Amino acid sequence: MKTMYCAYYPRNFSNEYTVIRVETPAELERLNRWYDNLRSDPANRSLCRVSVADLRSMKASEKHARKFDQAFSGYCDPWEPVSVSEFLREYECC
Numbered sequence: 001m002k003t004m005y006c007a008y009y010p011r012n013f014s015n016e017y018t019v020i021r022v023e024t025p026a027e028l029e030r031l032n033r034w035y036d037n038l039r040s041d042p043a044n045r046s047l048c049r050v051s052v053a054d055l056r057s058m059k060a061s062e063k064h065a066r067k068f069d070q071a072f073s074g075y076c077d078p079w080e081p082v083s084v085s086e087f088l089r090e091y092e093c094c
Contacts, residue, residue, distance in 0.1 A: 001025055005055060005081055008035075009046045015065065016075040019055065020087045027084040034088055055079075 006020045022028045035047045050058070058078035065073035082090075 001028075004028070005050050005052070006031065006047055007050045007054075007058075007078075008087070009048075010040075012044045013075070015062075015072055017058075017078075018076065018087060019050070019058070019078050019081040021081040021083055023083075030088070031084050034092070055081075 001024060004022045006022060007017045008020060009017045020031065022031060031047070038045065055078050058076070062073060062076055062078055
């Protein structure tokens with residue numbers, strides 16, 4: 001399996017997300033199982049696959065916001081994807 005990337009949006013805000021790096025089918029299954037077991041309102045959250053081109057666009061948008069519109073920036077770091085283990089460690093503790 002090639003490395004794939006997913007973006008998790010915990011709330012319905014387009015500028016607040018975490019990019020997750022998925023390297024094995026087992027990690028993808030673990031991530032999907034975690035997402036399916038969430039108890040929050042499904043209308044307010046999403047997990048979607050993103051391409052490398054999407055990551056470049058997300059990075060450019062965030063850097064532009066940090067330079068020109070700081071009130072709407074700093075909620076994501078698309079240039080630093082986290083592993084599935086790191087992501088789940090952060091979200092399972094809460």
